Every structure is written in C-alpha cells, then in structure tokens.
Amino acid sequence: MSTQESTTARSRGKAPAGERVADWADGRLGIYSLAKANMRKIFPDHWSFMLGEVCLYSFLIIILTGVYLTLFFHPSMNEVEYHGSYVPLQGQLMSEAYKSTLDISFDVRGGLLIRQIHHWAAIVFLAGMFVHMMRVFFTGAFRKPREINWLFGFLLFVLGMFTGFTGYSLPDDLLSGTGVRFTQGAILSVPIVGTYISMFLFGGEFPGDDMVARFYSIHILLLPGIMLGLVVAHLILVFYHKHTQFAGPGKTNKNVVGMPLLPVYMAKAGGFFFLVFGVIAILAGIATVNPIWALGPYRPDQVSTGAQPDWYMGFAEGLVRAMPGWEINFWGHTLVLGVFIPLAIFGLFLAAIALYPFIESWVTGDKREHHILDRPRNAPTRTGLGVAWVTAYMIMLIGGGNDIIATHFHLSINAVTWFVRIGFFVGPVVAFVITKRICLGLQRRDKDKVLHGREAGIIKRLPHGEFIEVHEPLSQEQLYTLTAHEQYRPAEIGPAVDDNGVERKAKGSQKLRAKLSKAYYGEGSQIPKPTVEEYKEITSGHGHH
Amino acid sequence: MSSQDIPEENLPAAQATAHGELADEKHPFADPGLPPHEHRIQDVDERAAKRSERSVALMFTVSMLATIGFIASYVAIDHDKSVFVFPLGHINALNFALGLTLGVALFCIGAGAVHWARTLMSDVEVADERHPIEASPEVRAKVHADFKQGAKESVIGRRKLIRNTMLGAVALVPLSGVVLLRDLGPLPEDKLRHTLWSKGKLLVNMNTNEPLRPSDVAVGSLTFAKPEGLEEHDHAFQNEIAKAALMIVRIQPDDIKDKRELEWSHEGIVAYSKICTHVGCPISLYEQQTHHVLCPCHQSTFDLSDGARVIFGPAGHALPQLRIGVNDEGYLEALGDFEEPVGPAFWERG
Numbered sequence: 001m002s003t004q005e006s007t008t009a010r011s012r013g014k015a016p017a018g019e020r021v022a023d024w025a026d027g028r029l030g031i032y033s034l035a036k037a038n039m040r041k042i043f044p045d046h047w048s049f050m051l052g053e054v055c056l057y058s059f060l061i062i063i064l065t066g067v068y069l070t071l072f073f074h075p076s077m078n079e080v081e082y083h084g085s086y087v088p089l090q091g092q093l094m095s096e097a098y099k100s101t102l103d104i105s106f107d108v109r110g111g112l113l114i115r116q117i118h119h120w121a122a123i124v125f126l127a128g129m130f131v132h133m134m135r136v137f138f139t140g141a142f143r144k145p146r147e148i149n150w151l152f153g154f155l156l157f158v159l160g161m162f163t164g165f166t167g168y169s170l171p172d173d174l175l176s177g178t179g180v181r182f183t184q185g186a187i188l189s190v191p192i193v194g195t196y197i198s199m200f201l202f203g204g205e206f207p208g209d210d211m212v213a214r215f216y217s218i219h220i221l222l223l224p225g226i227m228l229g230l231v232v233a234h235l236i237l238v239f240y241h242k243h244t245q246f247a248g249p250g251k252t253n254k255n256v257v258g259m260p261l262l263p264v265y266m267a268k269a270g271g272f273f274f275l276v277f278g279v280i281a282i283l284a285g286i287a288t289v290n291p292i293w294a295l296g297p298y299r300p301d302q303v304s305t306g307a308q309p310d311w312y313m314g315f316a317e318g319l320v321r322a323m324p325g326w327e328i329n330f331w332g333h334t335l336v337l338g339v340f341i342p343l344a345i346f347g348l349f350l351a352a353i354a355l356y357p358f359i360e361s362w363v364t365g366d367k368r369e370h371h372i373l374d375r376p377r378n379a380p381t382r383t384g385l386g387v388a389w390v391t392a393y394m395i396m397l398i399g400g401g402n403d404i405i406a407t408h409f410h411l412s413i414n415a416v417t418w419f420v421r422i423g424f425f426v427g428p429v430v431a432f433v434i435t436k437r438i439c440l441g442l443q444r445r446d447k448d449k450v451l452h453g454r455e456a457g458i459i460k461r462l463p464h465g466e467f468i469e470v471h472e473p474l475s476q477e478q479l480y481t482l483t484a485h486e487q488y489r490p491a492e493i494g495p496a497v498d499d500n501g502v503e504r505k506a507k508g509s510q511k512l513r514a515k516l517s518k519a520y521y522g523e524g525s526q527i528p529k530p531t532v533e534e535y536k537e538i539t540s541g542h543g544h545h
Numbered sequence: 546m547s548s549q550d551i552p553e554e555n556l557p558a559a560q561a562t563a564h565g566e567l568a569d570e571k572h573p574f575a576d577p578g579l580p581p582h583e584h585r586i587q588d589v590d591e592r593a594a595k596r597s598e599r600s601v602a603l604m605f606t607v608s609m610l611a612t613i614g615f616i617a618s619y620v621a622i623d624h625d626k627s628v629f630v631f632p633l634g635h636i637n638a639l640n641f642a643l644g645l646t647l648g649v650a651l652f653c654i655g656a657g658a659v660h661w662a663r664t665l666m667s668d669v670e671v672a673d674e675r676h677p678i679e680a681s682p683e684v685r686a687k688v689h690a691d692f693k694q695g696a697k698e699s700v701i702g703r704r705k706l707i708r709n710t711m712l713g714a715v716a717l718v719p720l721s722g723v724v725l726l727r728d729l730g731p732l733p734e735d736k737l738r739h740t741l742w743s744k745g746k747l748l749v750n751m752n753t754n755e756p757l758r759p760s761d762v763a764v765g766s767l768t769f770a771k772p773e774g775l776e777e778h779d780h781a782f783q784n785e786i787a788k789a790a791l792m793i794v795r796i797q798p799d800d801i802k803d804k805r806e807l808e809w810s811h812e813g814i815v816a817y818s819k820i821c822t823h824v825g826c827p828i829s830l831y832e833q834q835t836h837h838v839l840c841p842c843h844q845s846t847f848d849l850s851d852g853a854r855v856i857f858g859p860a861g862h863a864l865p866q867l868r869i870g871v872n873d874e875g876y877l878e879a880l881g882d883f884e885e886p887v888g889p890a891f892w893e894r895g
Contacts, residue, residue: 042673079778085625093777109624113643145678178826178842181787185824185889195733195891203730205737205784206825210730242675250579255672257579264666271658278652285644286633300787301751301769301819303827305841320859321843325823327861332895338861339824339889371675403844413844414857450574476577483574535573 094297116284177298318399380439
C-alpha cells in the first residue's frame with residue numbers, strides 16, 4: 001500500500017516535519033515527558049462534567065472580546081458633548097466613557113456584537129460557575145483531595161461577581177451609575193472606616209472623576225489577572241487529581257474509566273469551545289443585553305424605575321431591599337445596621353460555601369481520598385443543606401427584583417417584600433426537610449429495586465386466580481451500581497468512663513460533632529443499604545411478593 | 546479538626562460492607578467489571594461511517610460559508626440600517642448578520658468536531674490507574690530530612706538575631722505600599738455634612754433652569770430643583786448635585802402633620818432632599834393623594850406630609866428637609882443648608 005511505502009521512504013530519509021519540530025521543542029522544553037503523562041489521559045464521561053467547561057470557555061471568550069473592547073473604550077470621566085451617530089442623544093453632556101461605549105455600539109462596525117458577546121459571555125460565565133458548583137457540591141466532588149480546588153473555584157466565583165460588577169459599571173450609564181451609588185452607600189454603612197473607604201475608592205466624594213479609570217484597571221488587569229492564575233491552577237489540579245466518576249461496573253476509587261484526551265476529548269472539548277462561542281455569538285446577534293443608549297448617561301440626581309443589577313448581584317440587592325431600616329445612634333455615631341447587616345450576610349453567605357468541605361470532613365472524620373461521586377440522594381443531609389442554600393439565594397434573587405415581580409404579576413410591593421423577609425428564614429428550612437424526604441424516598445426505591453427487581457409492567461394471573469405484577473431482577477451491573485455507595489455510621493462520643501473507670505470528659509466540640517454526625521448519618525437520615533442476607537432471603541425463596 | 550477521636554470502625558471502609566468479599570464470585574452485588582464494548586453502527590457499517598464523514602465535512606463547509614458571509618455582511622451592510630426580523634422586531638441589521646454568521650461559523654466547527662468524536666473516533670472505554678496523592682512514607686521522610694538539613698545549614702535556628710530582624714524587616718516593608726495608598730482620596734472630614742445650599746440661594750427649576758416662584762409649584766406636582774449658580778457644565782456639577790438635589794411639593798398646610806415641617810415650609814411648599822437616606826438613589830416617584838414618595842431602587846417610602854418619615858422599606862431615617870422662604874423679589878430661597886447630612890447614613894453621622 002502507498003502509505004506503507006511512504007513511511008518506509010520517510011524512515012530512510014528525514015523524519016516528518018511535525019516530528020522534527022516536536023523533537024526540537026522537547027530538547028528545550030521536555031514536552032515529551034509532559035505528553036507521556038497527559039496525551040492519552042483518560043477522562044470519564046457524564047453530561048454534568050461539561051458545566052465546568054462552559055465556564056472555562058466563556059472565560060476565554062470574555063478575555064478575547066475584552067481585549068478588543070479596550071482598543072476602543074476610553075476609561076475617562078471627562079465631560080464631553082455627544083455628536084455621534086445616535087440621534088436621540090445628540091448634544092447631551094456625558095462622560096467620555098459613556099461616549100466611547102456609544103461609539104463602540106454605533107460607529108465601530110461589529111463593535112456592538114463584540115460588546116454583546118462580552119456581556120453575554122459574562123452572564124453565562126457566572127451562571128455556569130453557579131451550576132458547576134452545584135454539580136460539585138451535590139455529588140460530593142469537593143471531598144479530599146479536592147478541597148483546595150473547591151476553594152479555587154469558590155474564589156473564581158466571587159472574583160467573577162466583582163469583575164462583572166466593575167465591568168458593567170464602566171460605561172457610566174444611568175443604570176450602572178445607580179448601582180455604583182448603591183455600592184457607595186453600602187460602603188458608607190461600614191462602621192468606623194466606611195467614609196474613609198468611600199473617599200479613597202472614589203478619590204473624594206461620589207461620584208468624583210476617578211471611578212471609571214480605577215474600576216477599569218481593576219476590571220481589565222487586577223481581577224482578571226488573579227482569575228487567570230486561578231483558572232490555570234484549577235485546571236492543573238483537575239489534571240493532577242484525575243477526574244471524579246460516578247460508581248458503575250468496573251469503576252472504582254482507584255481507577256478512572258473513560259476515553260483518552262487524544263483524540264476523543266481533544267475533539268469533544270475543543271469542539272465544545274466552538275459550540276459555546278457559537279451559541280453566545282448568536283445570542284449576541286439576536287438578544288440585546290444592557291442597551292446603554294436607551295438608559296442615558298449617569299446623573300446622580302436621576303434614576304429609572306426597575307433598576308436591576310446583573311443577575312449574579314441580584315441576591316445582594318435582595319438582601320439590601322428586604323432588610324428593615326435599622327439604625328442605632330449613640331455617642332455621636334451611627335451604626336447603619338439596615339445596610340451593614342445585609343453586607344455582612346452577603347459575605348457570610350458566600351463564606352459558607354467555601355467552608356463547607358471542611359465542615360463535612362470534620363463531621364465525618366473521614367480523611368480518605370474520594371474519587372467516586374455520590375448520587376445526591378445518598379447524601380440526604382448534604383443535599384438538603386445545598387438545596388436550602390440555593391432556596392435562600394433564590395428567595396433573595398426574587399427580593400432583588402421585588403419591583404419587577406410586583407409590576408409584572410400585579411402584586412403589592414409590600415407583600416412581595418414581606419414574603420421575602422419571611423421566606424428567607426422559612427424557605428430554607430422547608431426546602432431542607434422536603435429535600436431530605438425526597439432523598440430518603442429515592443433511597444427506599446433503590447433498595448426496593450435491588451431486592452425485588454424492577455416493575456416489568458406485566459400482569460400475570462396465577463392458576464388460582466390471583467393477579468401479580470412480574471418484577472424483573474436487575475442485572476449484575478445495576479445491582480452493583482445501586483449498592484456501591486458507602487454509608488457512614490454516626491460518630492459517638494465514646495464511653496463516659498475510660499478503661500480505668502475514671503470519668504472522661506467529652507469536649508464541647510466532640511459533643512457538637514457527635515450531634516452533627518447523628519443528624520447527618522443517624523436513623524432517619526439514611527436508609528440502610530440492602531444487605532446480602534436480605535437479598536438472598538428474598539431471591540432464594542418462593543416467588544416475589 | 547483531627548480524626549483521632551473517631552473510632553476507625555465508624556468509617557465505612559472498616560465496616561462489613563456489601564462488597565466485603567469481592568473475591569466471592571457468587572456475591573450478588575459484586576462489581577462485574579467493565580462491560581464489553583458495544584459497537585456503533587459506524588464501527589460495523591462502512592456506509593454509515595461514510596455518512597458520518599460526510600455530515601462532519603458538511604458542517605465544516607457550512608462554517609466556511611458562514612465566515613465568508615460574515616465578511617460579506619461586514620463590508621456590505623450599512624451599520625445603521627435596521628431590519629424587521631420576526632419575532633425580534635426591528636433590530637440592527639449589521640449586528641444581526643454578524644452575530645448570526647459568526648455564531649453559525651463557530652457552532653458548525655464545534656458540532657462537526659463533536660459529531661466526529663462521537664461517531665468515528667474509537668469509543669472504547671479504558672481505565673487509568675489512580676495513584677494516591679500523598680507521598681509514600683519514604684519520600685515523606687526524605688523531604689522532611691532534606692528540609693531539616695537545609696534549615697540546619699542556614700543556621701536560622703541558631704542565629705536568632707538574624708531571624709528576628711529579618712522577620713521584622715519583611716513585616717515592615719509592605720507598610721510603604723500601604724502608605725502610598727493614602728493619596729487615593731481626601732479624608733472625609735465634614736464633606737458629607739455640607740451641600741451647596743446656603744442662606745439666600747434661590748431654588749432653580751431643574752428643567753427650565755429658571756428660579757422658582759411659589760406660584761410655579763402647584764398642589765399635586767413634583768418639582769426638582771438645584772441651587773442657584775450650579776450649572777450642568779460646571780466641573781463639580783456631578784458631585785454637587787449628588788448632594789444638593791431637591792424635590793419640592795405643595796401640600797395644603799392643614800394636611801402637614803409635622804410641626805417643624807410646617808414651620809420650614811412656605812405656604813405649604815416643602816423642600817426635601819431628593820437623595821434617599823438608604824443608599825443614595827434619587828427618589829423620583831410621587832403619589833399625589835397621599836404625599837408619599839417612593840425610591841425606585843429599593844422601594845423605601847417616605848411620607849412628605851409627616852416630616853418625610855419612613856413608612857416602608859429599608860431606609861433608616863427621614864429625608865432631610867431644607868428650610869425655605871421667599872425673598873423680596875418673590876422667589877423661593879433657601880434659609881440655610883440642610884441641618885443634617887443628606888443621603889445614606891454613615892458612622893460619623895450621629
């Protein structure tokens with residue numbers, strides 16, 4: 001065959017060009033040892049594993065489009081009169097930042113598209129991170145050895161929020177300016193140092209002349225620089241730890257089953273970048289986000305109704321809207337609790353995500369590596385806590401749009417606000433209880449399926465006239481998959497007296513842990529897995545009942 | 546956070562699990578191992594594989610055409626032309642064309658690559674071994690020993706003076722960086738306590754730029770005003786209007802419930818700061834019948850007929866009132882600055 005001939009011909013002469021380039025690079029960079037470990041690296045397959053990819057790719061899209069936007073954007077608050085091609089704003093006074101954003105939108109061909117892709121990608125990036133974190137949380141992928149990577153991801157989420165905020169504040173339009181004003185008001189509420197932080201951040205009184213330039217450097221350099229580093233570290237750790245996988249036949253805690261990076265994931269993941277980019281580009285072409293020309297330039301004494309931040313800041317907005325206006329005046333000072341408490345809850349609410357892996361590993365006392373993912377139902381308390389958190393978040397998101405909810409659904413704004421105030425406390429509890437119940441129900445169903453087989457949908461009439469439904473036994477694969485999960489026993493404090501009969505004092509932390517452990521793994525928090533004895537007793541016996 | 550006090554048998558691995566005896570082939574829940582590979586139609590039918598190849602190539606070709614379409618749109622479509630596209634309505638033609646062609650060009654590359662991977666690349670699942678993240682005891686011991694050796698050779702443990710002065714120097718040097726931040730802005734001092742208003746300043750209508758007379762303010766209307774002398778072109782306009790913005794309404798004097806409010810008004814005309822005391826949005830929604838004003842940002846509601854006290858929402862205190870009167874020429878004028886800071890509360894407000 002011709003291919004064979006050509007290979008032999010090549011081997012006699014020079015190596016192919018690609019090989020020679022690779023050899024050259026290897027002599028200087030040692031790429032072969034890197035490739036040896038990674039070129040055929042195995043990645044497991046599950047739809048939920050692509051959520052992280054969505055984040056990575058939207059981040060890359062944001063950087064690409066962001067660089068383009070810096071070529072045209074003027075980060076300056078100098079007041080200029082507008083004489084561009086957008087007629088309704090002719091002759092208006094506005095900052096150069098706003099004017100250059102109008103120019104990008106109306107005078108640079110394709111500028112509007114890139115702006116829209118940039119903004120859409122940011123929205124997708126944050127949403128992607130939110131869902132990706134849910135995936136990691138609910139399947140227990142944050143457990144050892146991945147706690148640090150969870151923290152990296154958490155930081156990316158928080159930094160992403162602030163990068164988004166500083167980004168959409170740059171055009172200096174009426175809506176984003178109002179958001180900045182809100183932020184400044186919140187900063188003022190910080191006890192003792194609030195006014196100083198505000199003066200230093202804005203270079204004087206609000207709004208001052210420095211805000212856009214400073215936010216610009218934070219938005220395009222400081223935060224994305226840190227984020228890029230974190231993304232790289234995040235990916236290195238994903239490679240180093242190897243990806244987690246769900247339990248299944250042949251999949252253990254000591255292996256990873258899937259397909260190789262080259263060629264399958266190179267094509268799938270590489271292709272997925274283009275899919276994400278393509279979808280965002282089409283979105284940008286047909287759905288306008290942040291039409292700054294319709295909002296007008298920022299004036300501190302003007303505002304529009306229905307002012308909303310981008311979605312990822314919505315829950316912070318909700319906290320601020322729902323909080324009663326508590327203010328305490330004493331010794332010539334004011335404690336602005338009405339704004340400061342929401343600010344603090346905002347921080348604590350996020351910190352809870354960062355801390356959770358460490359709390360759970362303390363409760364379980366489990367220091368082993370975990371590479372097999374939990375099905376959410378098999379960790380009912382964790383799943384319940386996660387859903388409770390998401391519920392509180394969503395209620396605050398509703399609170400952040402209480403005016404929109406009120407006008408669109410013809411409700412009283414007061415009623416919506418009160419719903420949010422009460423719901424913030426009640427909703428998570430209800431969600432926790434319901435979620436846990438659903439998880440336990442699903443566990444029971446799994447147990448039932450293992451012991452009695454799956455319902456075949458066939459009704460059989462026995463000779464004596466009785467009708468029964470035929471249950472079909474599960475395959476070995478299914479039996480294994482449904483029983484592969486581990487179940488913890490609640491930790492106990494241990495005997496009250498030690499071996500010598502001397503009274504042992506349990507520390508407060510031990511008592512707390514025993515309590516938490518019972519809540520996590522005690523009776524009523526998990527359904528015992530079917531045992532071999534149960535299975536044998538039922539299957540060996542007489543028919544199915 | 547140590548696990549020493551948790552007995553080992555509480556960890557699942559030590560429990561007699563359903564998989565305790567993996568060796569037992571008759572164990573009902575045993576791991577059957579990787580299932581055998583199932584062939585796709587493309588693996589066994591060359592014609593199906595050929596069809597897949599053509600689909601992939603078609604998608605890549607569509608992508609090429611879309612890129613040509615992108616360039617053509619860029620060149621051919623006028624950038625302020627709008628088109629009607631159902632159901633989007635009237636949209637910018639260039640943006641629509643560019644977004645669609647770029648999107649299709651990118652999407653088709655992705656779809657082609659994924660289809661290629663799914664139908665034509667080998668889909669045999671293979672297993673890679675995992676290795677524990679933590680080092681073996683030997684490596685661990687070696688690293689510890691190396692570190693101790695290095696530390697010993699550095700004599701840092703023995704020469705305490707060096708160690709302590711070094712720590713001191715390294716701890717102090719970032720202070721320079723902190724000090725450099727000082728000029729980011731001025732100190733707050735009493736800047737938040739004063740506005741441009743002062744005795745005798747006329748109330749100028751924000752829309753007409755004319756000084757207001759009492760007759761200009763009708764019952765049921767909401768008028769925005771700025772202090773005389775503050776012009777839009779002024780450099781400090783944004784900073785000043787952020788504090789001085791004023792809203793003026795006329796209420797029947799009998800309807801004013803607050804005594805001081807009545808005293809500070811003129812014939813029922815009252816002037817309040819427009820800046821919300823919550824986080825500083827401009828208040829702009831006025832309910833004529835009840836004299837309530839609502840901040841559109843966070844829905845704080847104030848009763849202008851009762852000292853602008855808060856009746857709903859997250860604001861913590863009433864809106865500051867500006868004392869007004871009428872000068873000799875019959876124009877409304879301020880009788881001083883606000884007596885308390887306008888806008889959001891802060892630590893030094895008191």
